[in-house]
Structures are given as C-alpha cells and as structure tokens.
Amino acid sequence: MVQKSKKLSSFKAPAPKVDAPAAPKRRGRPRAYEPDVALAKALDLFRKDGFAATSLDDLSAATGMNRPSLYGAFGDKRELYIKSYQRYRDDARAAMIDIFRNEQPIRERLARIYAIALDIYLSGESGPRGCFTVMTAASEAVSDPGIRAMVLEGFVELDKAFAACFRHAREKGELPATAEPEVLAKMASATIHTIAIRARARVPRGELEAIVKGAIDLMCRAA
Amino acid sequence: MVQKSKKLSSFKAPAPKVDAPAAPKRRGRPRAYEPDVALAKALDLFRKDGFAATSLDDLSAATGMNRPSLYGAFGDKRELYIKSYQRYRDDARAAMIDIFRNEQPIRERLARIYAIALDIYLSGESGPRGCFTVMTAASEAVSDPGIRAMVLEGFVELDKAFAACFRHAREKGELPATAEPEVLAKMASATIHTIAIRARARVPRGELEAIVKGAIDLMCRAA
DNA sequence: TGATTTTCATACTGTCTCGCATAATATAAA
C-alpha cells in the first residue's frame, strides 16, 4: 500500500497490455537491456543474499546494466528492492490464484498450493531461495516502515486467501460446521512459513512435503 | 555442531562454575568490560539488524569495547555472530527447559512455552526482535554451511522437545492414541515460526496470542 | 546532413568497511 504503484510499470507504458509488435519507435538510443529480465535477475540476487549483503556491483553484474542505467530504470537500491518484492508477489500470486479460486476439494487445493510454494522456495541454482516475504520480514521489516507495510500486506493477503478456501469448504460440507476458517487459515499460513524457513536451511523437499501432509491432515480432519 | 566449543568460554575458565568471589588475580591490565554483558549487547544488535547490516563500529559502540578488544575476546565478526547465536539459544533453552520437562497438562505447557517465546520475540527497545534462529535461517543459513548446521540443529531441538511433550500427553491419555507426536510437533514449531516472523512485522501481541490459542486448540482437540 | 533525445560507459567522490599494527596503560610477580 505504501509506495503506491506511482510509476512502477512506466517502462511498460508504451506496450498497451496486448503484445504490440508495432514498435513504438522511441526517440533516443535504444536500451541494451530488458527491464523485465533485469528485474528478475535483481530479484534472484536479493532473494539469495538479502538487501544488505547485495551490492550495487553485484546487481550491475547480474543484470548486465551499469550503475547509472540501474538508477535510471529502477531508482536507488531500496526502490529496486521494493520493485523486486512487488515482482515476487505478483509472480507468486499469479501462480496460485487459479487454485485459490477453483472448486476442487479442499485437501487437493491445499496440496497444490503447497506444491507451488515449494517450487518457489526450493528454486535457485546456488541453493534454495525461501520466501521473499518471510526473508524481508526477518531483515528489513523492523527498521523500514514502508517495507514493513508491504510485508504485512503480504501476510494478510495469504491469510485471507486461505480463509476463503476454508470457508468455502465448510459451506460445501467438507469441513464440520464448527470449523473456524480464520483460525485454520493462520495454521495454513504457519505451514507456509515453516516450510519457507526450513527450506533456507536446506531441509530436503521430502521432509517439507511430510510437514505439509501432516498439516493438511490436521487442518482438514473431521473434528 | 560446527565450531565446536573450542575455547568458547575461555574467559570463564578462571571462575570454577560456582561463583567465586575469590578473585583469581589475573596478571595484566584488568578488563574494562564484562564479556557476558558485552556479548548480550552484541546479540541484541545482531538480532535487530542482522549480520550484514551490523558493522564492527556499531558493535564497538554498543559494547563499549574498542575493535581490538572485540577481536581479542570474540574473534572476527562471524565468530562473534556465532557466539551471539549460541548465547541466544542457551538463554532460550534455559527459559523453556523447565516447562518442557514438567508434568502440567499439555495445553498449559504449550501456553507457557508460547508465552515465553512471545516475551523473547517482542522484547527490544527499538522494536520487536523476532527469533534469532529464524532470522539467521532467512539470511546467513543459505551461504554459510557452519551457520546453517547450527540453525538446523535449533529446528531439530525444538521439534524434539515438542514431540516429547505430545508423546507424554498421549501416554497420559490427554491426547487420543491416534495422535502423532512428531506431526503435532512440526505444527507446534510452525506456530513458533509464524509468530516469530509476524512479530518482526510488528503484529501486535494480542493477534499473536490469538494465533497461539487457535493452534493449541487445533493440536490438542480430541480427534 | 545536422539537431535532438535517450541511453551507455567510464570514472570519480566521499564515506564506510574490516582487520591489524603499534604504542600506551594498568596490574601482578620477581
């Protein structure tokens, strides 16, 4: 909510949503980088080492952009971090939104959500990346109010999505009438958080899947 | 497990465990600091800002020790971080071990454990500190194998303590025979992790206590 | 062709970083 979009996607403005091969004919020297892929590289670096341990030289090398280009395209290091985080959230949301909305049985929906989460958390060439929201909460969130607000928003969004799932399942009779969607949602998020953290410590996928299975059983068993 | 004690408590060596007011008459110039309180200050700083964002100047200012004294007493920055972490674990364990061992009903034991955890996570003058194990997992654990091993050990230790609790409760008939202590233990740890992370985002204590209450109900209700 | 616009590339500045070298200081032992 803080840092409201402003001109986040300014470099996308010329392309009118539908992929337009009709080149807009920009005026000056053409860019030597693609903002989207550069941002993805920056995101990966931030996810690996965190804000403080990632230098602009590292970012410059990873994106192939030199320092002034980085500033021109994304602003200073903090802004780049924030844009990376927004990108992460957008990607994660896009990967899960269909499952959160569809009509499968609750157990199956949860299983698929966690499978996608594990894919995200365990990806990365030089080791698992974990959850960027959790990492940011652990590092920058205490001292930076703007970033803290974004992290908090991320938690709330996930809680609400899970709660909606459980509410729906209760209405369909998959869960007992006494089930409390909000409480179950917190436990579902807690499961997300624990696998995200354990993934950073290189706990193997099999163990994380076992935790997920146990959590689903506990949350969905008839009371 | 890595960095095995070696000479961790070298400065405690003269004091033979029982508090000895018989001054050991050390040879040279006396210390101007107390290692224990200095380490506590360093720990607090690391918990607040993390490894990378904490400079030796910060540590020097906080502890009142100048740089060479820091090196002499604790080694380089990484060693100081590791010793801070060990101190944190020792303190946390000391605060919880009685409750993990005693004979109260399971719900009450869990409630007390979480209350202590919240005290630890929410302490700190300039904002909540969260859980140092979780913070370290989120930052240094991916790239530093030694630190990763310590974090992993921390996770396992907590899982085992919770599992022992649940096993004991099942034997006493507080939980159904079908309850799986290891599975419940993972959920209990997940609850620890989620409140630790949310605390960093300044979620108020009341909300965290509500999460804890819901988790205890879910874990302890008759299946 | 020449003017304009946008980006790239190099290099710079002042500050901070870690770790250590050196010397002064305060105690105990001889």
Add this chain to the structure above:
DNA sequence: TTTATATTATGCGAGACAGTATGAAAATCA
C-alpha cells in the same frame, strides 16, 4: 623497583560501498 603480562587506545591501510558527474554512442526527427 624492575620485569612480565594482559589489556586499552589510536589509528592506519587497502578495499568495498552507494550514488553521481561527465562525455561518448546510437537512435529518431527535421
């Protein structure tokens, strides 16, 4: 008092850091 020992205090030095200034390069427009 002298010597040995252990600590404090100052500060150096090579490098990393974030951010910017300057000028060259590559495109469009007139």
